[in-house]
Amino acid sequence: MAVRQATICKGCWGQMRMPVPLRGIASAPFRAFGIRPSRMNPNTCTLCELMFEKVMKARQISIEATVLFADLRGYTALSQAHPSAAVTALLDAFYDECAEAIWEHDGLLNKTMGDAIMAIFNFPIRQDDHAAQAVRAARAIQQRCAARREALAEAFGAEGATICVGVGIASGTVSFGEFGRSHQDLTAIGTVVNIASRAQSAAAAREILVTQAVYDAAPSELEEGSARDYRLKGFDAPVRLWAA
Amino acid sequence: MAVRQATICKGCWGQMRMPVPLRGIASAPFRAFGIRPSRMNPNTCTLCELMFEKVMKARQISIEATVLFADLRGYTALSQAHPSAAVTALLDAFYDECAEAIWEHDGLLNKTMGDAIMAIFNFPIRQDDHAAQAVRAARAIQQRCAARREALAEAFGAEGATICVGVGIASGTVSFGEFGRSHQDLTAIGTVVNIASRAQSAAAAREILVTQAVYDAAPSELEEGSARDYRLKGFDAPVRLWAA
Numbered sequence: 001m002a003v004r005q006a007t008i009c010k011g012c013w014g015q016m017r018m019p020v021p022l023r024g025i026a027s028a029p030f031r032a033f034g035i036r037p038s039r040m041n042p043n044t045c046t047l048c049e050l051m052f053e054k055v056m057k058a059r060q061i062s063i064e065a066t067v068l069f070a071d072l073r074g075y076t077a078l079s080q081a082h083p084s085a086a087v088t089a090l091l092d093a094f095y096d097e098c099a100e101a102i103w104e105h106d107g108l109l110n111k112t113m114g115d116a117i118m119a120i121f122n123f124p125i126r127q128d129d130h131a132a133q134a135v136r137a138a139r140a141i142q143q144r145c146a147a148r149r150e151a152l153a154e155a156f157g158a159e160g161a162t163i164c165v166g167v168g169i170a171s172g173t174v175s176f177g178e179f180g181r182s183h184q185d186l187t188a189i190g191t192v193v194n195i196a197s198r199a200q201s202a203a204a205a206r207e208i209l210v211t212q213a214v215y216d217a218a219p220s221e222l223e224e225g226s227a228r229d230y231r232l233k234g235f236d237a238p239v240r241l242w243a244a
Numbered sequence: 245m246a247v248r249q250a251t252i253c254k255g256c257w258g259q260m261r262m263p264v265p266l267r268g269i270a271s272a273p274f275r276a277f278g279i280r281p282s283r284m285n286p287n288t289c290t291l292c293e294l295m296f297e298k299v300m301k302a303r304q305i306s307i308e309a310t311v312l313f314a315d316l317r318g319y320t321a322l323s324q325a326h327p328s329a330a331v332t333a334l335l336d337a338f339y340d341e342c343a344e345a346i347w348e349h350d351g352l353l354n355k356t357m358g359d360a361i362m363a364i365f366n367f368p369i370r371q372d373d374h375a376a377q378a379v380r381a382a383r384a385i386q387q388r389c390a391a392r393r394e395a396l397a398e399a400f401g402a403e404g405a406t407i408c409v410g411v412g413i414a415s416g417t418v419s420f421g422e423f424g425r426s427h428q429d430l431t432a433i434g435t436v437v438n439i440a441s442r443a444q445s446a447a448a449a450r451e452i453l454v455t456q457a458v459y460d461a462a463p464s465e466l467e468e469g470s471a472r473d474y475r476l477k478g479f480d481a482p483v484r485l486w487a488a
Binding site for chain 2: 034039040042059060062074075076077079080084087088091092095096098099100109111112113114118175179180181182183184185187189190191193194197198233234235236
């Protein structure tokens with residue numbers, strides 16, 4: 001299923017009530033100024049990526065958001081044992097399935113880095129239920145990757161069937177904006193981001209681990225979940241995580 | 245020291261002998277078509293980032309390259325204990341010092357992800373001595389971050405003095421190009437990238453760990469180095485790394 005493509009930028013509309021055309025004839029003058037669909041979410045525009053500097057006159061803002069990390073288990077071992085064309089096909093599939101799942105739920109695919117991706121929910125597209133949307137996106141990632149497993153088994157043999165994804169999700173206040181003055185990079189930072197990343201590392205294959213804040217914000221998504229305390233790298237106190 | 249800015253794109257010149265103006269009046273018509281200095285290296289252009297699709301008609305190519313990972317030690321703990329403005333200033337400083345050090349040595353600052361960065365040497369700017377350049381960039385990163393330590397101590401108190409960087413470097417054949425069909429992302433993948441990342445994790449604070457291939461390609465940079473076998477995650481056999 002392809003994501004339905006928005007005609008006007010959902011980010012600019014949600015943040016500023018400004019209709020920025022993304023597609024069709026009305027988008028032509030905008031494209032001439034470099035305003036086009038964002039790579040991070042094709043239903044938002046490149047203006048959203050620059051909103052801080054150009055519109056808000058601030059380099060970073062504090063926002064409530066949900067952050068999701070997902071990674072491919074066993075990628076390092078797999079990529080040593082197989083030709084690069086097969087590994088490329090695997091990463092293409094992983095990135096694409098993650099992108100579709102995240103965009104379906106109005107998230108921003110902020111980073112891809114080797115076998116991992118990072119997504120942010122609630123900016124630039126506002127969502128009151130950003131925690132629930134992130135959990136739904138995580139389930140969609142797991143389902144989409146499971147559906148690809150047969151094709152992967154063809155490319156990678158028996159190992160293909162073992163290719164799995166682990167997901168970590170955290171909610172709370174993050175600092176979002178441009179970091180680095182010479183190499184500007186749009187991303188979110190803060191303890192919430194660090195916990196989401198560590199939760200992903202702690203997740204077993206095919207597992208989704210979420211923080212208490214995510215559970216509290218989206219209890220109906222996590223009815224059958226169970227909680228356990230985890231020791232996460234860089235955190236002194238144990239952190240309670242729910243398996244979704 | 246600021247990096248001297250090139251007038252024509254060093255990448256397009258090196259790869260295709262094509263002079264693409266980056267700055268000054270001659271760059272205006274290029275800018276109208278969206279060709280401007282790249283964020284990954286301001287001495288190369290955005291055409292270099294798209295070279296695969298537009299010029300080479302291939303999504304990925306196999307190239308010899310050197311890959312460098314650097315990360316800030318203790319970032320997770322630090323970012324919990326300090327206000328976000330201080331953490332932002334720390335990341336700004338880290339990204340900027342890394343960027344300058346990498347660009348001075350004609351590398352590409354390919355990724356920033358939280359407390360870590362990834363750089364690639366030998367594309368789009370060709371360098372016969374890419375391994376040596378990466379080692380020099382790593383030393384520059386260590387020196388630049390050490391020089392900032394006093395200012396960091398002011399922002400973070402005693403902990404500021406303990407802020408350190410670990411670096412890992414590997415050389416060899418990587419697959420370089422666009423990954424993901426819906427969310428296109430320019431990066432390098434392969435065992436060399438994985439080893440560089442693992443070497444960075446294995447490096448102690450202020451240490452630079454390089455692979456045998458880097459040592460063989462740049463022995464004069466590593467005269468006083470010592471080797472040791474490391475067990476790296478995802479690798480069955482121990483991997484020999486040199487402390488630069």
